[in-house]
Amino acid sequence: MTILNIISTSYNATRPTLSVLIPFFKDDASALLRALDQETTTHPVEILIYDDGTGDAELTDAMSAVVNDCQGAARLITNSENQGRSAARNALCDNARADWVLFLDADMLPAKSEFLQSYLTLMNTADADVIFGGFQVEPKAENPDRDIHRALSEVSDCLSLAQRQAAGPQYVASSNLCVRRNVLAQQPFDGGFSGWGWEDSEWAARVSKHFKLVHADNPAIHLGLETTDTMLRRFATSGANYRRFIDAHPDLAPQLSLYKISKKLGRLPGQSLMRPVLKLCVKIRVLPMRLRLLALKLWRASHYAEALS
Template identity: 25%
Template sequence: MLSICIPHFNYENTSLLSELKTQCQSLNLNFEILIIDDASESNKKKYLQAFEKKPFRVIYLEKNIGRSAIRNLLSKEAIFDLLLFLDADGKIENDNFIKTYLNNFNEDIVSGGRAYADLKPDKNHFLHWNYGFNIESKSQSFFHSNNFIIKKNVFDILKFEEQIKNYGYEDVVFGLEAKKLGISMTSIDNKVIQDDLKNNQQFLNDVNQALDNLLKIIDIKDELQIVDFVGISRKYKALERLGLNSLLSIRNHKITDSLKNSLILNPKQNSNLLLSVYKLYKYHQLKKL
């Protein structure tokens, strides 16, 4: 019936695992909860020892293989024909989370989305929350790899692109590849709460990594025309057409550093606008390397 597939890396989350077990058992499902740890630090994976018995199955990797490859490995190791992929840092508040998926599985791929808590965090974690709450959680029409259900035979046709090893836009590639292959996708309101907020510095590090990853993806997956699908690359392309992208070279490093310091040290409600400007400057900077 159902294999719940969880890629795990350096985050302890016993409540997620316990909630999934409780919901599946209440529905009398044939299921497994498969966790593959991608070479976490010892103190961040020790708690998984308590989940090394049925219905759980834990696999420990000695070497980190990356975000795409670990999801492909989860599918390979899964024993049931229906796969539910969940990130390890999520929180489930819907008591009918599993039931909602099973009752609404009418396409090849169904994604449930991500949400952020209504309560504002402290200043040091505001940047991630503000972007997630006001931007990311509102874009549920796009595929997100943190929370989706798919038939195993469909996943085996599609798979994640293993050339993409680092963080950023791997879910965009997956979604566009699905569209290219004629695989049907939809999104429903079955959100997982983002339980792990990065501090402002960590969040911007992720932004930088994602932009670098995006440039690599555009290069290796040119046929998908990702440059026209992702907001930041589409905006940059528009500036290029107008001959205005060269303006981003003027005092680029100084402006980028100034925006970075402002976002880290003094994030405010308008941080998402500043973040968009920062991304344009950083994207230009990385593109010229």
Template identity: 30%
Template structure:
């Protein structure tokens, strides 16, 4: 029936597994839940997650070496015994008590191969030093179903997605991408290029883990460095993301150097805003574009 696969890294995944396990048992289905920790430090979180092994049809494993986000998911997929795979990030949590029931209805439709339920954030504003991640999520990841339906590939995330296992075996996460960022975009573009449709439904999960704004900003530096490498290796085309499409226009106008110059002048002001309790999503877009120009400026 369904294999629920959860990659994790130094995060308490037990509450998510307990909820999914409870729902699966109530549905009286054949299922398994597999959680694989990607070689995070052994600590109290590891001890908590090991309790997953006490639940029926559930197991927790830990990699001896770090594989990276994409390869850890490929490992999970290789372990799955059922025809359908529900990929969930470890810091997600179902909104509905009928979360699995709603997904199970999608299994009955023979034309479905990939089903995305959506992602949401709590409406309550978080602590001042965590607002950037929250405001980015509310604006760029929490997308209403109607809007998602207008551009299914563009508005798909892999943090809460149901996929036929055969699709993931035929189109695995790219093995050449190890570092953080954009491995999900590469997978979705692969599905698009092979004309594998993505069905969107209303079955969201909350994103719980709000990193501190400074950490989130630094992670975006790594993700943009990874994006540059992905494009340099021709894994994807610059036209495949909004940011790189804009960069190409700047490059065609021979303004990359000027954009980098402006970025360096205003960088501290950008960061001051982005780390504040009222960050601007518009300034964050400009910051990311400026940083990407800087990466590419010779």
């Protein structure tokens, strides 16, 4: 394993108040880095971006150039091997210098110009150990193949502050997540998760039992909506991660609608035979979106039913 470090000229020995941590794999984080850098010149913030084994020299060069152009403190860490989402976040936390860290995904943008200032204020006033700011999705673009991910995000992720507060840890994700670094030292992300999904849900459920979680209205915009085929593939291959999440929190499982549906499907003989029909319904764009979403959720539950059996 080879580690490459690129550091901006403004990266000095002054200890920051907040470390912004951005893991990525084959994503270009340039737009996010430039947007954040506009605030780092006036606030005690550092930005660390971590390439989890992309292996693309052209992307590395592009990200290095952006880091070198930053006016504030910025650092690129490039790993030659892919270690997974949990390991990437833990590695970023190990290299952070501030007492608070803010996780953002590379395909996000702040929803407002005072994004970092809002977190700096909350860190001092919210009486919290963990702060989740919430999500928005980008305006509808001319790409209908990503509409189902947008629709799913709107009903599952882009929730109001009141909805998130009522649910507690259930709607916390590991992007746009501000955390005291000592919390992560005691409760790191579980490196046993591989591939996509559920490591952030498991972490939030675990941490909320020991530390104070607060929801805030400081959203980031999710730009990287996935195609229909990518959504289908991720849901079909993340069953093992879901099983790991459920095994870690059996007390939470009975409260989750996905768990209850998956268990019911698991009791139906030959339930997997309905998957071709569900997949077809998800992909037919002329169907009402609510029916496509229902088919997508049943597709996921069908695969999870096998993982839970």
